[in-house]
Amino acid sequence: MKISAIGGPRRVSLRARLTLTYGGLFFAAGLVLLGATYALFTQQVDRAGTKVLARVTQDKDASGDGRTVVERNPAPRESRDGSMSPLDLETQARKQHDELRAAATQSLVTQGSIALLVVGGAAMAFGWLIAGRVLTPLHRVTETARRIAAAPAADRVLHERIALHGPHDEVKELADTFDTMVERLDRSFDGQRRFVANASHELRTPLTLGRALVEVAMHRKTASPDVLRLGEDLLQITSRHERLIGGLLLLARSENEITRRAPVDLADVVGHVAARTAPEAEQAGIGVKTEPCEAMTTGDALLLERVVENLVENGIRHNSGEGGWVRVTSGTRDGRAVLEVANSGPAVPSYEVPGLFEPFRRLDGDRLVTAKGAGLGLSIVQSIVRAHDGHVTARPRPDGGLQVTVTLPAAPA
Numbered sequence: 001m002k003i004s005a006i007g008g009p010r011r012v013s014l015r016a017r018l019t020l021t022y023g024g025l026f027f028a029a030g031l032v033l034l035g036a037t038y039a040l041f042t043q044q045v046d047r048a049g050t051k052v053l054a055r056v057t058q059d060k061d062a063s064g065d066g067r068t069v070v071e072r073n074p075a076p077r078e079s080r081d082g083s084m085s086p087l088d089l090e091t092q093a094r095k096q097h098d099e100l101r102a103a104a105t106q107s108l109v110t111q112g113s114i115a116l117l118v119v120g121g122a123a124m125a126f127g128w129l130i131a132g133r134v135l136t137p138l139h140r141v142t143e144t145a146r147r148i149a150a151a152p153a154a155d156r157v158l159h160e161r162i163a164l165h166g167p168h169d170e171v172k173e174l175a176d177t178f179d180t181m182v183e184r185l186d187r188s189f190d191g192q193r194r195f196v197a198n199a200s201h202e203l204r205t206p207l208t209l210g211r212a213l214v215e216v217a218m219h220r221k222t223a224s225p226d227v228l229r230l231g232e233d234l235l236q237i238t239s240r241h242e243r244l245i246g247g248l249l250l251l252a253r254s255e256n257e258i259t260r261r262a263p264v265d266l267a268d269v270v271g272h273v274a275a276r277t278a279p280e281a282e283q284a285g286i287g288v289k290t291e292p293c294e295a296m297t298t299g300d301a302l303l304l305e306r307v308v309e310n311l312v313e314n315g316i317r318h319n320s321g322e323g324g325w326v327r328v329t330s331g332t333r334d335g336r337a338v339l340e341v342a343n344s345g346p347a348v349p350s351y352e353v354p355g356l357f358e359p360f361r362r363l364d365g366d367r368l369v370t371a372k373g374a375g376l377g378l379s380i381v382q383s384i385v386r387a388h389d390g391h392v393t394a395r396p397r398p399d400g401g402l403q404v405t406v407t408l409p410a411a412p413a
Contacts, residue, residue, distance in 0.1 A: 014138075015131045022127035023120060030116040038108060042101075137164050137171045141178055148182070158186035200249035207245065211238045263411050264301045266308070266330040266339050267292035273308045274328060277316065285322035288312065291329040295337035296411040299388040304408075307384050308339065310377040311404055315343030320400065337408045345401035353394050353402075357382045381406070 012020075144162050161182065164175035217223060218231035270292040281288045297304070308328070315326035326343045359379045378394075381404075385392045390408035397403055 015128065015135055018131040018135075019124055019128045022131075023124035026123045027116070027120050030120060034109075034112045034116060037112070038105070041108060042105070134171075137162075137166070137175060140164065141175055145178070158182050158189060197249060200245045203245050204242070207238055207241055211235065211242075214238065260300070261298040262301065264297055264299055264304050266295040266297065266304070266337055266408075269301070269305050269308050270328050270330050270339070273305065273312055277309065277312050280313070281316050281326070284316055284319070285324070286316050286319050287325045288316070289325060289327045291327070293329070293331040295330040295332050295339065297337040297388070297408040298411045299408070303384045304388070307381050307406065308341075310381050311339075311341040311406075314377045315341055315345075315402075318402075319343055319345045332410060333407075335410055337410050339406040339408075340403065342397065342403040343401045344397075344399070347400045348396040348402055350396055353396060356394065357392075378404075 140162055141164075144160055148158065148160065161179045162175040163179065164172050166172055214231050214234045218228055218235075223231075270290055274288055274290045278288065312326060312328060319326070324344045326341065329340045331338055357378045359376055382392050385406055385408070388408055390406060392404065392406045394402050394404045
């Protein structure tokens with residue numbers, strides 16, 4: 001018996017069902033064979049038995065001539081010398097025959113049933129072993145699919161293959177089809193990442209040239225106020241596009257596995273990010289409170305710095321305005337490095353929280369050029385944390401705002 005992974009009702013495994021099927025068919029065939037043997041045995045015993053229909057005797061009449069006397073269903077009688085008559089002998093033989101038949105029948109049924117149970121149990125045991133051996137390739141398919149599904153970023157483990165060897169049967173065909181599907185998914189994800197990275201690089205060049213041209217036009221002595229105002233708007237639009245392209249490039253980079261890791265203390269990162277974002281927080285009237293405690297982990301220091309920076313900037317930009325606050329803490333909990341960023345702000349519906357980690361998703365749905373961000377901040381955070389084998393969760397605060405918690409593997413001692 002096995003219990004389903006989602007906590008549902010108990011279910012019988014395929015191996016157990018096959019074993020029960022084999023055993024049931026074996027017992028049914030055994031019972032049929034035992035019944036046929038019993039019928040043939042009874043028929044043969046009945047044919048071998050004797051049955052007295054009449055007795056023929058020679059007798060003499062008064063004239064001295066001999067005559068034949070036929071007695072049907074004769075009654076038992078004793079001979080003149082006191083010995084058993086032939087009829088009595090046959091009656092005793094019939095009785096012994098009936099006793100022998102009853103004993104043989106009982107022996108056949110009893111011992112045959114015991115033998116059937118013993119052999120049937122052995123057959124079910126062998127059926128269990130054979131079913132397990134036959135289903136082993138299916139277990140490999142299930143384990144590979146489970147590893148891909150349970151990975152923090154499933155697209156990073158799509159390189160795994162079953163590569164089943166053996167006879168070309170239905171199970172091998174299933175495994176090969178699964179490998180083909182995973183290979184196509186791997187190529188699709190890899191091509192998507194390369195496209196995003198290449199497109200981001202290609203789009204940076206015209207934006208850089210456009211920014212340079214606008215700045216040259218604005219710094220001319222003959223520039224009118226209208227040109228200056230238009231230049232500021234264009235620079236703001238260009239800056240937003242640069243942030244968007246930079247976010248896409250970082251998102252594509254963070255989807256890859258981190259190959260070079262170094263010890264990083266999240267407390268140092270929190271202090272550095274708080275100092276760098278202080279001017280933006282002061283301009284928005286937001287107070288940033290930090291409680292940095294030692295939280296050692298391993299990974300890419302620049303990417304982890306971007307995680308803290310995105311969370312702090314998100315807390316500053318999506319706040320209640322003057323008098324709002326952002327609290328950043330770091331520490332160790334249950335053997336893992338933990339980073340928490342909480343902020344005040346408007347109430348966030350709980351059903352909207354999962355969508356905030358999707359690219360280009362904002363709570364207010366604003367996609368204008370004057371939006372506070374490109375909608376990639378939390379997506380980048382999630383991608384970087386997954387690349388570091390960590391987890392990120394968010395939950396709305398009762399008084400408004402969000403509390404985002406990042407857990408990362410602690411650095412080995």
